Amino acid sequence: MSALTRPKLSSVKQKPELPPEIYRQAVDQADLAISITDIKANILFANEAFARVTGYDAEEIIGKNESILAAEQQTPPRLYQSMWDDLAAQRPWSGKLLNRKKNGELYLAELTISPVVNSQGNTTHFLGMHRDVTELHRLERMVRNQKVLIESVVDSAPIAFALLDQTGRVILDNQEYKKLLSDLQVKEPAHTLLDSLLPLWHDALVKEPERCVFARREARIDRVGGRPRWLSVSASVIEIHSDDEENCFNIVQQRGLLLAISDVSSLREEQERSRAAVMQAVLADEERTSAIREGLSAAIFRLEEPMNVMASAVSVLYRRDPLSAEALDRALAASREHLELLRQVIPHHAQEIEVRTNLNEILRDVLEISTQRLLGAGIVVDWKPAITLPPIIGRPLQLCMLFKALVDNAIEAMNIKGWKQRELSLSSAVDDQCIVITISDSGPGIPSERRHKAFEPFVTDKNGTGHHIGTGLCRAQQVVADHGGIIDLEASKSGGCRVIVEFRLDGDPI
């Protein structure tokens, strides 16, 4: 190195040397039980903390083997085997061992052993560091036991629980909830239930979870190919402590929503069965009254036609034969009076009050009521309900009659001698703020040119060509219109008839 490039002595920084005594004092005074052994684990050095933890003074422990601390028969031999395997491979070893103090007391030691390797690469000593973790372990076990206890209590409860964080993620649930998950076959039952009971829950949970609190609200869940389930749901807000590392020094709390879900299906099923029976009786009565009403209306309608012809004939006859014309006029007037009397005895529609009505429930009732006829006609039913359906404000009996009339039409259309394909498909869905009900049959269908006439009063082909549309469709259209909805006919996939009924969820007419 030339004189030019050689650094000045004053500019070379000397690495500060730590006096060996400091090393010794640091190790001696450390709050960790430290020992240094030869390669056979014979103790050469032990610090003050080692004496505190084990009860052995340095003088009495030096020269003894570390195995003096072993609690006989307590630590599995394979643990020592793996310890010595690691040390032989010059790898540090960490683990927990059960030790015995000088006074015979057992304690759990969390121990780390590091091989001390010389410049030739040989292990010359071992450095052992351990601390008594008995109390920590006891607390850990207590927390673990309590967790297991709480989990088994929560799991054995006959109620499903789901705890949602503020983003709506389910962070805790129990066995009943898991059963619900596999039974309902939806992505997250808690979300399905909240969607049905509290449509704006997601937003509310983020901004103001208190708005999501409710008690014992019932949701009806309709499953394809299964019986419906009724679930009673309560929601309450609870505080959740964050266990993220970054929140170690600050207690961060967020609010979660705890859902408690109990199954009230057997009670509701019982009620549903008796309601369907009552509905069947009321419907039968209403059908009889309707038949009288429609029969009389049709008779009056048909009688009025020739009477109108006669009235024009009378006005012509007055010029030629006033006496006969007068007699005929009187007869006509008398007939009109009789017709008016007839009109007055037409039974009125019973007034029904509007209530929150679930159309899945109505459609199930209709299928229940029609079971005998469907079986008798050998018709296979495919019922695809929306899993949850918001209620509409409507008249249940009127709606039941509407859908019964549509199902009856479908049955009649397919129940023709020799007709092979006999399938009835019903579905409900929510589409853009509307509930859409579809009823399709695999019958002969209605030719497109006749479809627009099908809703006219007294139009029926039932006794003629075999088409299934009768006065029922006119009445059906009236019921749909009374509920602010629309009804339409089109050809089904199989060439049969598909009736589509739509109701707005906000109640406004479509």
Ligand code: FAD
């Ligand atoms: P041991 O006869 O000691 O042996 C158990 C198994 O280890 C056998 O399979 C044997 O083949 C193998 N083995 C033993 N010594 C060696 C060796 N030198 N090289 C390779 N394999 C070997 N044990 C505790 O119970 N508590 C402690 O706190 C503890 N601290 C230790 C600290 C250090 C620094 C070291 C090096 C070891 C420590 N040990 C401790 C391990 C201890 O030395 C014993 O191995 C252990 O206690 C089992 O004792 P034992 O008499 O039942 O069986």
